[in-house]
Structure formats: structure tokens, C-alpha cells
Amino acid sequence: MSQSRKIRLGAVLGGAGGPGEHGAWKEQEIPGNASINIEYYLRQAQLAERGKFDHLFVVDSLYITPDSPPHYLNRLEPFTLLGALAVQTRNIGLVATISTSYEEPFHVARRLASIDLISGGRAGWNVVATGDGGTAKLFGRGQHLEYEDRYGRALEHVQLVQKLWDSYEDEAFPRDVETGTFVDVEKLHPVEHRGKYFTVEGPLNISRSPQGQPVIFQAGDSEYGRNLAGAIAEGVFTHQPTIEAGIAFSRDIKARAEKAGRNPDHVLITPGIKVIVGDSDEHAREIEQYFQDQDADFTRAVKLFGRPFGWHDFNQYDLDAPFPDLGDLGDRDWKTRADQIKTTAREGGLTLRETVERFTAPQPSPFVGSAETVASTLQEWFEAGAVDGYNIHIRTLSQFARFTEEVVPLLQERGLFRAEYEGSTLREHLGLPFIANRHLQREAVPTGT
Structure with a gap:
């Protein structure tokens, strides 16, 4: 393992209880309106930032039924939530789940670029091709696209958004009062895109951020989903039950990225996990059982x-x-x-x-135990190559506080996690390169090559 390689940590913001957490909203320390309570989200964000986490992660979906999980029934829209958190935090990254199936590329590009500028280069996009049945009817469609088309649209969507993000070169706005030059029009590049799923003409009306472009995450485990990850993902949100499954998944995704001409070291595998910290391993398992009993329905x-x-x-x-x-x-x-x-x-x-x-049926999490046990298990999966980091699911603030105050210091002592933020952008946190504007890259290529 490279001595410079560090564990990446994201915090999956919690609310009134997601899938399988039917009783979470009844917990005394979780407000009944947690999923629409900005103060509750802010408390989670502050804990994560105090723990030097790389990013906050907002999961999302659109369609609901009366039987949807409590958190799904009544929750804040991701762009709005991240906009609020962006001005109340200073360092931590801000990642939103956004559907390529029911959002237009221009809107996604503009909103994410806005969050990126407001936050000083801390934005990320978790790309999903919506699978929830019923969502199509919310947008006047009879049903989802065919599976292959859903992922074909997702790939074209992301690539088009990335083109739009490069509409302006980094130094496009001299704002020179003496010469009367606000914008250098030679550094404005209109997009002319005609693809299978989208036709867009015209530039994006917002400049680039300190990290060049927001970080692209992706969630999806099908063959199509893995191909999409290999093509565009810089972080992959997944769920793997064992070290062996994690190693196989990581190798597969990185191989697909390399086949697509990308650097596999710039694709981070960061599964979502549930962590419980107790005074002892036995105590932690008792807490886990309590949560499972609360959720049993x-x-x-x-x-x-x-x-x-x-x-x-x-x-x-x-x-x-x-x-x-x-x-x-x-x-x-x-x-x-x-x-x-x-x-x-x-x-x-x-x-x-x-x-x-x-x-x-609830399955025991491998990441349950004393602080020492949890830290050692996180280290084991990381050093085995099963993961590059973790997205920690927040159920209760008290449990998350135990993780940040007891487990994180152990990881820091072992040289596995940062003691302080070393940069200001999400890309710097994750060890990912700045994304240069494609038009500058083209100009750098010698004539005739």
C-alpha cells in the first residue's frame, strides 16, 4: 500500500429513516421533521467537518407511494439543501444525487456549477439513472426508457454537462475597467451538441470553479452501471457485503476505467456502510440489535x-x-x-x-464494535484493496459523534486519514486532479498531431 494513500470518508446525511429503517423516526434524538429540518442537517454537516470528512453525500429519488420510507415521504431537494450547507461550512465537499433520466443537462450543469462557485470548489454529482417505477408519470411519460437507453442517455447526459462546464476558459473574465473589457469573448466556447438523446446549442452562462469541474460520483451495479462507472465516475457509491466482493468489484471497475483510457487511480470505490460504535464489541452489537428491533415490521x-x-x-x-x-x-x-x-x-x-x-432481513454489519474494532476493520478492508474509502450512513447524531471522536483519531494515529484539511476543494480532498478546460488542452496539442 502506498504510504500516501489515505482513506476517503463521506457522510451520508440522515433524516427520518431510509429503506429498512422503519422505526428511526421514533428515536428520541431524531426530530420528527428531520428530513426537512435544515438545523438538523447542519448539525450533521458540522460533525462531519469537525471530523475532517471529505464530503457530505445526499441520496435522493423522486417517486413516492404511501409505503415509501419515512425519509422519502418528505425531504428537502438536494440542490437547495447543498446551497444552504455551502454557506454554513468551509471545507467539506457537497455531493448531490441527481437523475440523468428526468433532468435536462443545461439545468444540471448550471445548478451544480453554482453550488461549486458558492462553495469555492466543493461540489460533486452522484449520477443515477432512475429506476423507481412511477417516476416517468411525474414527468408526463408513460414509462421509463428501456434499460439500455436509460444508461445511454446517462452517459451522453454527463458528457454534455462536462462540455457545458467548459464553456468559459478559466481566465475568461478580466474585468479590466481601464480597457472596458469585462469578458474575453475569445475564451467563450459555445456548445454545439447533436446526439442520440440531446440537442443543445449555446454556452453555459456561468464560469468554472477553483476545481475546474465538480467531481463525478456514480451509483449502479448492473453491467450497464459498471460500464458507466468505468467511463465517467471518479467516485463509485456501492454496497459490497464482504472484503472478497469488494476486491472483485474494485478490480472490475478500475479495469473498465483503464479500458476506457482513464487512470484507474482516479476512480475511488467508496461503499455506503453502517457503523455502530460501542463501549465494547458486545455493547455495539446490542445497539445494533436495538436498532433492528425498532425497525422490524x-x-x-x-x-x-x-x-x-x-x-x-x-x-x-x-x-x-x-x-x-x-x-x-x-x-x-x-x-x-x-x-x-x-x-x-x-x-x-x-x-x-x-x-x-x-x-x-437485517444483516449484521462488519463495521460494528468498539472504536478499536471498527478502526481495525476499516483498515483491513482498505489495505486489502476492497475500498478506497467509505460513505458513513448517519442514523443518529450520538452514534456519528462517537465515530468522529473515537474512530477517526485512531485512523489518524495510524496514518490512514488526514489530521487537517490540506486543500480547499473536493478534488484536493479526494486526491483527484484539477480538470483543465478542454479548449486549452486542444490548443496545447501541436499542429498536425
Whole structure:
């Protein structure tokens, strides 16, 4: 392991409880309106920044049903939330989840560039190709694009946004009062894009930031998702259950990046994990069990089980009959997850009840224990090459405080994590290079090459 290699840490901002956390909103220390409470988000951000975290991470989706997780039912829009946090923090990165399926490239480019400028170069974009069934109808469409088109649109979307971010060169605004020159028009480059999914003409009306361009994260584990990660991702948000699975995933993504002509060292694998710190390993497992007991709700689990299948209603079936034949249901939604469920149920001869339990039952997290145990486990996964860092899910402020105050110092003592911020931009935090303007790069290429 390189001595300069450091663990990257993101904080996944928590609210009233996401998938599987049916009882989190009942916790005394979590405000009932946590998901729309800016003061609660700010407290999380301040803890993370005090712990020298690389970035804050906002997960998001658009479509809801009455059975959606509490946090999903009533939460702040990511751009607005990050705008508020940008002026209340000084160092920590700000990453928002934004759909390429239902957002236009110009809007995404402009809003993210604005956050990047407001924050002094701390913005990032978690790219998702929306899988939630029902979302299409929110935008006047009958259904999602076909799976292949969804990811084809995602790739073109990101590449177009990156073109728009390069509309102005870095020194395009001399603002020279003596000569009366506000903008150097030679350094303004209109975009003329005609692709399969988008046609855009004209430049973006905002300048670049101190980091050049926001950092691109990506979430998605299908074959298409992995190809997209290899093509555009600088950080990959994933979930891997074991070190071995993490090593395989990391090698696969980095190999795809290298095949795409990119530097694999500039692709960071940062899974989302749940951490619990206790006075001892046994105490931490007791806390974990308490949370699981609070969340136990099989009736709600059955309702949420339909999400990968476009919120299909599984209550219409006999729970103790064989898992139903669903045909191609889920192919336009969360296809990878839907296919995994159908295959597991079919090959295992499972009933619907057994399948729901198999896929919704809480699993012990490897990152639970005393501060020493948690730090050592984080170190083990990192040094094995399974991860480049972690996105720590925040359930309660008290638990997150224990992580920042007890685990982070141990990582610092071992030389695995920074003691102080060494730069001001998200790219500097993550050890990623500044993105030079493509028009300058072209000018640097000798004629005839």
C-alpha cells in the first residue's frame, strides 16, 4: 500500500429513516421533521467537518407511494439543501444525487456549477439513472426508457454537462475597467451538441470553479452501471457485503476505467456502510440489535419489497405459496435487483414469505464494535484493496459523534486519514486532479498531431 494513500470518508446525511429503517423516526434524538429540518442537517454537516470528512453525500429519488420510507415521504431537494450547507461550512465537499433520466443537462450543469462557485470548489454529482417505477408519470411519460437507453442517455447526459462546464476558459473574465473589457469573448466556447438523446446549442452562462469541474460520483451495479462507472465516475457509491466482493468489484471497475483510457487511480470505490460504535464489541452489537428491533415490521417490508418491480403489490399473493412468476416485471425498474430476487427465489424453491425475509432481513454489519474494532476493520478492508474509502450512513447524531471522536483519531494515529484539511476543494480532498478546460488542452496539442 502506498504510504500516501489515505482513506476517503463521506457522510451520508440522515433524516427520518431510509429503506429498512422503519422505526428511526421514533428515536428520541431524531426530530420528527428531520428530513426537512435544515438545523438538523447542519448539525450533521458540522460533525462531519469537525471530523475532517471529505464530503457530505445526499441520496435522493423522486417517486413516492404511501409505503415509501419515512425519509422519502418528505425531504428537502438536494440542490437547495447543498446551497444552504455551502454557506454554513468551509471545507467539506457537497455531493448531490441527481437523475440523468428526468433532468435536462443545461439545468444540471448550471445548478451544480453554482453550488461549486458558492462553495469555492466543493461540489460533486452522484449520477443515477432512475429506476423507481412511477417516476416517468411525474414527468408526463408513460414509462421509463428501456434499460439500455436509460444508461445511454446517462452517459451522453454527463458528457454534455462536462462540455457545458467548459464553456468559459478559466481566465475568461478580466474585468479590466481601464480597457472596458469585462469578458474575453475569445475564451467563450459555445456548445454545439447533436446526439442520440440531446440537442443543445449555446454556452453555459456561468464560469468554472477553483476545481475546474465538480467531481463525478456514480451509483449502479448492473453491467450497464459498471460500464458507466468505468467511463465517467471518479467516485463509485456501492454496497459490497464482504472484503472478497469488494476486491472483485474494485478490480472490475478500475479495469473498465483503464479500458476506457482513464487512470484507474482516479476512480475511488467508496461503499455506503453502517457503523455502530460501542463501549465494547458486545455493547455495539446490542445497539445494533436495538436498532433492528425498532425497525422490524414485516408488513411494511412486504410493501417495500415491491420497489424493484415498479412498486408491484405483493400483498395480492399467498405469502406461503411459491414465489410468483413475474415474467419481465422489473426490467424497466431496478432490473439488477429484480433479476437477483427472481433467480434466488426460483433456484431456491422459496415461498414469497421466505423470499421477502431473505432480502429484507437485517444483516449484521462488519463495521460494528468498539472504536478499536471498527478502526481495525476499516483498515483491513482498505489495505486489502476492497475500498478506497467509505460513505458513513448517519442514523443518529450520538452514534456519528462517537465515530468522529473515537474512530477517526485512531485512523489518524495510524496514518490512514488526514489530521487537517490540506486543500480547499473536493478534488484536493479526494486526491483527484484539477480538470483543465478542454479548449486549452486542444490548443496545447501541436499542429498536425
